[in-house]
Amino acid sequence: MVQSSILGFPRMGANRDLKKATEAYWGGKISQDDLLAEGKRLRLEHWKIQKDAGIDIIPSNDFAFYDQVLDHIQLFGVIPERYTKYNLAPIDEYFAMGRGLQRPATGGAPAVDVPALEMVKWFDSNYHYVKPTLQDNQVFKLSSKPKPVTEFLEAKEAGIVTRPVLLGPVSFLYLGKADRGQSIDPISALDKLLPLYVDLLKQLKEAGAETVQIDEPILVFDLPAAVKQAFKPAYEKLGGLGSKIVLATYFGDIVHNIEVLESLKNLYAIHVDLVRNPEQFETVAAALGPQQILSAGVVNGRNIWKTNFKHAIEIVETAIQKLGKDRVIVASSSSLLHTPHTLASEKKLSPEIADWFSFACEKAKEIATIAKAVTDGPASVREALEANAKSMQSRASSSITNDPAVKDRQSKVTEQMHNRKSPFPARISQQQQRLNLPLFPTTTIGSFPQTKEIRVQRNKLTKNEISAEQYEKFIEQEIQANVKIQDELDLDVYVHGEPERNDMVQYFGERLKGYAFTTNGWVQSYGSRCVRPPIVVGDISRPLPMTVKESKYAASISKKPMKGMLTGPITCLRWSFPRDDVHQSVQAQQLALALRDEVVDLEKAGVYVIQVDEPALREGLPLRTGKERTDYLKWAVDSFRLSTAGVEDGTQIHSHFCYSEFQDFFYAIAALDADVLSIENSKSDAKLLKVFVDEAYPRHIGPGVYDIHSPRVPSQKEIEDRIAEMLQYLKPEQLWIDPDCGLKTRQWTETKAALVNMVNAAKTFRAKYTK
Numbered sequence: 001m002v003q004s005s006i007l008g009f010p011r012m013g014a015n016r017d018l019k020k021a022t023e024a025y026w027g028g029k030i031s032q033d034d035l036l037a038e039g040k041r042l043r044l045e046h047w048k049i050q051k052d053a054g055i056d057i058i059p060s061n062d063f064a065f066y067d068q069v070l071d072h073i074q075l076f077g078v079i080p081e082r083y084t085k086y087n088l089a090p091i092d093e094y095f096a097m098g099r100g101l102q103r104p105a106t107g108g109a110p111a112v113d114v115p116a117l118e119m120v121k122w123f124d125s126n127y128h129y130v131k132p133t134l135q136d137n138q139v140f141k142l143s144s145k146p147k148p149v150t151e152f153l154e155a156k157e158a159g160i161v162t163r164p165v166l167l168g169p170v171s172f173l174y175l176g177k178a179d180r181g182q183s184i185d186p187i188s189a190l191d192k193l194l195p196l197y198v199d200l201l202k203q204l205k206e207a208g209a210e211t212v213q214i215d216e217p218i219l220v221f222d223l224p225a226a227v228k229q230a231f232k233p234a235y236e237k238l239g240g241l242g243s244k245i246v247l248a249t250y251f252g253d254i255v256h257n258i259e260v261l262e263s264l265k266n267l268y269a270i271h272v273d274l275v276r277n278p279e280q281f282e283t284v285a286a287a288l289g290p291q292q293i294l295s296a297g298v299v300n301g302r303n304i305w306k307t308n309f310k311h312a313i314e315i316v317e318t319a320i321q322k323l324g325k326d327r328v329i330v331a332s333s334s335s336l337l338h339t340p341h342t343l344a345s346e347k348k349l350s351p352e353i354a355d356w357f358s359f360a361c362e363k364a365k366e367i368a369t370i371a372k373a374v375t376d377g378p379a380s381v382r383e384a385l386e387a388n389a390k391s392m393q394s395r396a397s398s399s400i401t402n403d404p405a406v407k408d409r410q411s412k413v414t415e416q417m418h419n420r421k422s423p424f425p426a427r428i429s430q431q432q433q434r435l436n437l438p439l440f441p442t443t444t445i446g447s448f449p450q451t452k453e454i455r456v457q458r459n460k461l462t463k464n465e466i467s468a469e470q471y472e473k474f475i476e477q478e479i480q481a482n483v484k485i486q487d488e489l490d491l492d493v494y495v496h497g498e499p500e501r502n503d504m505v506q507y508f509g510e511r512l513k514g515y516a517f518t519t520n521g522w523v524q525s526y527g528s529r530c531v532r533p534p535i536v537v538g539d540i541s542r543p544l545p546m547t548v549k550e551s552k553y554a555a556s557i558s559k560k561p562m563k564g565m566l567t568g569p570i571t572c573l574r575w576s577f578p579r580d581d582v583h584q585s586v587q588a589q590q591l592a593l594a595l596r597d598e599v600v601d602l603e604k605a606g607v608y609v610i611q612v613d614e615p616a617l618r619e620g621l622p623l624r625t626g627k628e629r630t631d632y633l634k635w636a637v638d639s640f641r642l643s644t645a646g647v648e649d650g651t652q653i654h655s656h657f658c659y660s661e662f663q664d665f666f667y668a669i670a671a672l673d674a675d676v677l678s679i680e681n682s683k684s685d686a687k688l689l690k691v692f693v694d695e696a697y698p699r700h701i702g703p704g705v706y707d708i709h710s711p712r713v714p715s716q717k718e719i720e721d722r723i724a725e726m727l728q729y730l731k732p733e734q735l736w737i738d739p740d741c742g743l744k745t746r747q748w749t750e751t752k753a754a755l756v757n758m759v760n761a762a763k764t765f766r767a768k769y770t771k
């Protein structure tokens with residue numbers, strides 16, 4: 001029998017229940033017990049969904065209140081002293097590492113003021129993990145009640161025997177970093193960490209877990225020799241304990257690390273992503289030991305398209321022919337964390353389009369169906385196979401997917417359309433004449449707090465409880481209030497605050513032809529924060545201006561330059577669910593042309609500073625170096641330039657990236673030719689900015705001076721120290737002062753307090769440097 005398996009399930013629940021519970025806990029509205037009980041309820045519900053779908057191997061320990069890597073940080077006691085010193089309850093210490101904690105002294109408890117650990121992108125996805133942060137003398141300590149054991153027992157008690165999921169020791173360390181001021185190479189701590197994995201595996205075995213999934217996703221990267229070599233001794237230890245270990249990789253192929261796999265023959269099974277890289281099958285199969293099992297990831301954990309059964313079954317049959325039925329498992333390509341919970345909630349999608357989609361609950365059924373098809377033969381699931389073939393045919397031949405006018409416009413794109421009229425020096429002097437900005441200009445990244453009131457009004461509009469006019473009036477009032485606040489703060493370049501936007505990508509998806517969007521298709525982005533990625537279903541075009549009304553109005557009531565705010569083509573694409581039937585470069589160019597029209601319309605409306613956000617440019621970078629990366633960067637940079645190059649020299653183009661890992665593709669950032677870049681930087685070492693010096697970067701830069709993911713308010717001194725550090729690398733006339741990212745997730749109280757400190761810090765430096 002061919003077994004079916006899922007590598008991980010979304011945690012939020014059908015109605016973002018986990019988000020609601022954690023936020024209620026943070027707001028003091030529910031108790032710790034209530035929160036823990038809600039977590040338990042959700043875990044049980046998700047195990048049952050998978051069981052009812054017919055899944056044989058169901059994961060546990062895939063649930064996390066904030067992030068699965070943060071779970072491991074706590075599990076192994078990799079907790080810097082700045083958190084442990086407060087003796088917080090474990091769950092509070094956990095959230096303090098995830099999102100920072102700042103609270104005054106109460107009763108006998110001392111005041112707490114600690115920033116969050118760094119949070120970065122999970123591989124090339126829009127999910128974020130908390131980075132393990134190690135000390136030079138790092139001591140590891142297994143938690144006294146290890147979460148993987150507790151959750152395994154919890155499922156067992158409910159009659160479901162699960163396969164616990166652990167992040168493997170090599171990936172855990174490799175994805176970590178040395179704490180600020182420390183110099184440890186995390187992988188050097190492997191020997192100290194391994195005994196904890198040994199202990200944990202023993203405890204899991206005692207609890208009854210026969211198989212354990214150990215994720216080593218870094219195997220898809222190009223790895224340094226020392227890291228590659230770390231696998232063999234580590235898994236010799238872990239594989240010899242009597243547990244059946246399934247070593248899981250995803251989001252890429254492992255062919256370039258095949259010698260690692262060849263050295264792991266004592267492991268029970270290897271999981272590979274055959275959706276992203278079906279061609280790796282032959283090499284991986286040849287490297288398996290004679291008994292080793294292949295877990296074939298054939299149902300995509302990263303998108304929402306229905307699986308093509310014919311295609312997936314062919315892949316599994318090939319594996320069976322080579323390995324035999326008992327040595328193949330049918331699985332999701334990765335955890336289903338990156339897909340929405342269920343299609344059943346989508347009542348507003350046209351039935352034609354809905355028939356093309358599959359979310360986590362539906363994917364669970366697909367996996368079970370494929371496993372049955374190859375176990376009992378196609379006749380056993382004939383109806384499902386026929387319906388699937390019909391659906392594939394309907395999408396391939398639908399008029400929705402194809403727009404000749406868009407294709408025609410694409411065929412007329414010229415090289416010249418990617419270039420600004422003049423080089424930067426000529427542009428900046430025209431811009432400065434028009435904008436007249438001081439040294440160390442201050443600005444924000446675009447969004448201001450999305451208050452409860454804003455969300456409620458938008459919800460009322462969606463439910464037709466208020467008219468479009470009433471909603472527009474409300475948005476105008478919000479913009480007025482945002483402008484007034486910026487007057488009071490004395491910022492230099494204003495933003496309208498994005499109150500009209502539900503999300504920086506979804507908003508555009510809802511206004512572009514060629515997109516479909518969901519009402520409840522939430523996917524976790526980080527912590528309690530979720531997104532509803534719109535879905536590219538066909539050729540993309542812009543029927544009408546999307547942002548001009550709000551930006552024009554904001555500019556008309558503002559005494560300082562107003563920055564128009566758009567999401568760039570790559571970010572629109574990456575944070576949507578893209579089409580899988582057309583190359584992404586084609587979709588990006590369609591988006592670029594739509595945005596180009598918007599940029600030109602903003603300029604015509606009198607908006608002379610325009611920010612085109614590209615925070616997902618880095619995330620889209622293929623995980624391995626080489627041709628694929630070069631190709632990606634070419635079309636990604638081209639699409640940004642195509643979207644922005646239609647303006648006059650005196651219009652200032654900004655772009656924003658909320659990540660600090662730009663060293664490995666610096667030349668691409670430079671090639672965007674944006675007049676001003678704002679980048680996340682507050683939690684990284686300022687010496688990362690050295691690349692701007694080394695490469696003699698000529699344009700303007702605003703490295704973020706404070707972290708916006710945490711409610712914590714940075715002091716003016718802290719910000720001044722940060723600016724002083726930046727000035728070791730950047731010229732005063734290049735430097736802008738801004739936060740790391742938009743402020744939509746923050747409350748107004750902390751936002752104003754932080755911005756007051758930021759503006760004052762900028763003014764201190766302005767005074768110092770102005771003769």
Ligand SMILES: CN1c2c(nc(N)[nH]c2=O)NC[C@@H]1CNc1ccc(C(=O)N[C@@H](CCC(=O)N[C@@H](CCC(=O)N[C@@H](CCC(=O)O)C(=O)O)C(=O)O)C(=O)O)cc1
Pocket residue numbers: 126450452454455456458459501502503504505506525526528529530531532575615658741744745
């Ligand atoms: C900048 N980032 C973004 C990423 N990806 C995106 N697609 N967008 C981003 O901004 N990736 C990297 C970073 C960090 N990621 C995030 C992700 C998500 C948020 C965030 O704030 N998410 C919100 C949801 C935003 C949204 O869509 N809001 C809607 C719906 C609001 C809602 O919940 N309505 C209620 C009813 C109203 C009420 O009573 O409150 C409902 O539907 O039940 C809207 O505003 O209309 C989140 O809350 O998770 C930030 C950064």
Ligand SMILES: N[C@@H](CCS)C(=O)O
Pocket residue numbers: 445446447504565613615656658741742743744
């Ligand atoms: N303009 C957006 C960028 C986020 S990456 C914002 O401020 O929220």
Ligand SMILES: [Zn+2]
Pocket residue numbers: 445615656657658740741742
């Ligand atoms: Zn950002």
